[in-house]
Amino acid sequence: MTVQDTKLQTLADELRAHTGRFTDKQFDWKAFPSNVGFDELSRAQMRYIGAGGSPKVGDNTTLKPDNFTLSLIYKEPGKYAACHSHEIEESFLIIDGALIVGWEKDGDVVEVNLGPKDMILNVREIGHGFRVDGVEPVMMSISVDVGKPLPPVYHYHPKEHPPELARAFGAQPGRTQVFDRTSSHPLQQLIAKYVVRHSELKTHWDDAGFSRKIYCGPGGVEVDTCRKEMLGIPSRVGVKPFSRDVEDAFLVLEGSLTVGWEENGEKVEIELGPRDLVKTPAGRKHWFRNNGAGHATVWYIVGSGSPELVKFEAA
Numbered sequence: 001m002t003v004q005d006t007k008l009q010t011l012a013d014e015l016r017a018h019t020g021r022f023t024d025k026q027f028d029w030k031a032f033p034s035n036v037g038f039d040e041l042s043r044a045q046m047r048y049i050g051a052g053g054s055p056k057v058g059d060n061t062t063l064k065p066d067n068f069t070l071s072l073i074y075k076e077p078g079k080y081a082a083c084h085s086h087e088i089e090e091s092f093l094i095i096d097g098a099l100i101v102g103w104e105k106d107g108d109v110v111e112v113n114l115g116p117k118d119m120i121l122n123v124r125e126i127g128h129g130f131r132v133d134g135v136e137p138v139m140m141s142i143s144v145d146v147g148k149p150l151p152p153v154y155h156y157h158p159k160e161h162p163p164e165l166a167r168a169f170g171a172q173p174g175r176t177q178v179f180d181r182t183s184s185h186p187l188q189q190l191i192a193k194y195v196v197r198h199s200e201l202k203t204h205w206d207d208a209g210f211s212r213k214i215y216c217g218p219g220g221v222e223v224d225t226c227r228k229e230m231l232g233i234p235s236r237v238g239v240k241p242f243s244r245d246v247e248d249a250f251l252v253l254e255g256s257l258t259v260g261w262e263e264n265g266e267k268v269e270i271e272l273g274p275r276d277l278v279k280t281p282a283g284r285k286h287w288f289r290n291n292g293a294g295h296a297t298v299w300y301i302v303g304s305g306s307p308e309l310v311k312f313e314a315a
């Protein structure tokens with residue numbers, strides 16, 4: 001069922017149509033035309049909201065984006081993504097594995113190794129690439145804003161550059177630096193503002209009984225598009241219905257989460273497991289609760305970078 005072109009009869013139908021189930025979806029190994037013919041660039045994409053960096057915007061199994069897209073990317077050891085840039089903001093949240101992300105400027109490259117629950121926000125127009133040097137594949141969630149969905153501009157694609165230069169994101173030998181927050185190099189200082197380590201982020205305990213780590217937006221990395229948080233929701237904790245003037249989305253990383261919608265006094269619910277998502281449109285009353293025995297870890301995106309206006313109340 002698609003949100004775009006289906007007349008939905010009931011609130012329950014509508015909630016189901018705004019749900020992306022991991023097991024209903026498939027990874028697409030042909031999402032990125034620029035990778036065709038380059039085995040070392042291969043990666044698979046699973047689209048939840050919009051097309052992300054892929055030109056496959058007509059995929060009607062994905063949810064229609066408003067202010068952000070969300071997809072999963074799977075990449076195997078030894079593979080990389082060539083250095084490119086966009087005129088949009090793009091975040092990488094690592095779910096499994098370790099990912100090297102490199103930023104390039106004037107032939108210098110800074111490489112940072114990101115682990116599970118770490119994030120980087122790739123700022124507009126900065127050359128960036130990524131590579132899996134570890135022994136296990138990487139699963140990550142990518143979100144971009146939908147301002148101007150132009151194709152990426154490649155800076156060091158193996159089509160035009162020697163393979164070793166492309167794999168190093170454009171760094172000649174000796175021009176790669178390991179990420180170092182204390183370095184005075186301008187590129188190190190720039191990337192340091194956009195690397196988020198889960199272990200370094202303050203844990204805020206919300207009065208409603210769950211924890212929040214603010215990745216993007218006021219309190220986290222400065223953005224002008226979307227707020228991004230990681231929620232930790234203990235067993236049997238939930239919140240009362242709330243609504244926003246923009247859309248939001250819950251992507252479950254661990255445990256399970258029940259998401260509910262309310263309209264004209266009618267209430268419907270759906271339970272999400274790992275890698276399931278619900279996108280709630282602007283204006284819709286909704287809530288969440290963890291009915292499970294274990295805690296839930298949830299990636300939460302709100303379609304605006306402005307300060308939080310919702311005051312959550314324990315249900």
Ligand SMILES: [Fe+2]
Pocket residue numbers: 053084085086090122128152
């Ligand atoms: Fe990118």
